[in-house]
Amino acid sequence: MAALRVVVFSGTGRTLLNTSKSIHTPRANMSFASLPKRKKIALTTIGVLTTGGAGLALMLQQSVKASDLELHPPSYPWSHNGLLSSLDHASIRRGYQVYKQVCSACHSMEYLAFRNLVGVSHTEAEVKTLAEEIEVVDGPDDSGEMFTRPGKLSDYFPKPYANPEAARAANNGALPPDLSYIISARHGGEDYVFSLLTSYCDPPAGVSVREDLYYNPYFPGQAIGMAPPIYNEVLEYDDGTPATMSQVAKDVCTFLRWAAEPEHDQRKRMGLKILIGASILVPLVYYLKRHRWSVMKSRKIAYRPPK
Known part of the structure; x- marks a missing residue:
């Protein structure tokens, strides 16, 4: 009986092993093509509605985020926007004159020195004359005292205020930004600055602006603490160019573009x-690669032992 049980159990074990090998587990096929037609239509409808709803929500969010009263600056055809176009250096010279006579009363350019103007908008003699017009506190001298001297080429543009606190006190709490990199620091660059300078207007009906603020649709919040800085004939150009508002704004924007990217x-x-x-090197390299090195790369080296 023991021998019989061993034979039966061993046969059963082989049967179980053989059975396990022959069992095939069905694979789940979840591809879109294998679904019934009704499910395809339902899934397609859900996808279209979801995509349309997401797009509509995004459009509504953008329309709410961008106020109807805040405008985005248009793109102006600046002469230096071309791939190979340079800055208008005559406009840079006029723009410096605008900054000196109008903007420098409130805004600083502490990262720009007089020597940077040499060879760009002025000659060295002209820049020396401009630098000598300011008084610079220097020292100490041999007796340990501070003294004032005329400016020189290595001096930076003078600041209108001694510190930020003095600037805020003189401008009703607003701090005039430094203009050295203002073009690169504002979205839209010179387009934004030009639009800001030329778009002061009365607030529309239903919009009230606090006292000591001015309405400008291009400024975030539409209320700006800076009074309209330029207008027609705000200054007289040295070269005789008519100083219209658009011309003055264009020149100072060109000057600020050069200051931010000299x-x-x-x-x-x-x-x-x-x-x-x-254009000369690339065809030469292609010729060497295609017609000279191809022989070296495509050759076959075989070893043939002597007989």
Whole structure:
């Protein structure tokens, strides 16, 4: 009986092992093509409604976020926006005159020195004359006392206020920003600054502006603490150019673009040199790769032992 049980159990074990090998587990096929037609229509409808709802919600969110009273600056055709276009250096010179006579009363440019103007908008003699017009506190001298001296090329543009607290006190709590990199620091660049300078107007009906503030649709919040800085004939250009509001705004924006990116012309000049060099070098490299090195790369080296 023991021998019989061993034979029966062993046969059962083989049967179970063989059975387990022959069992095939069905794979779940969840592809879209295998679904019934009704389910396809239902899933497609749900997808379209979800996408449309998300797009509508995004549009509503953007319309609520961007106020109807706040405008985005248009894109103006600046002469230096071209791929190989340089800055208008005559406009830079006039823009410096606008900054000196109008903007410097409130705004500083503490990262710009007089020497930066040499060869860009003024000659060295002209810049020395401009620098000598200011008084700079220097020292100490041999006796340990501070003294004042005329400015020189290495001096930076003078600040209108001694510190930020004095600037806030003189402007009803508002701090005039430094203009050294204002073009790069504002979304829209010179388009925004130009639109801001030329778009002061009366507030529309139903909009009230607090006292000592001015309505400007391009400024975030539409209420700005800076009074309209420019208008027609606000100054007289040295070269005789008519000083209309748009001309003054254009010149000071060009000057601020140069101040924020003094390497503008050099960068484009270097890019042109690289393109010219690449137009000569790339075909030469392609020729060497395709017709010279291909022989070396496609050859077959085989070892044939001596017989």
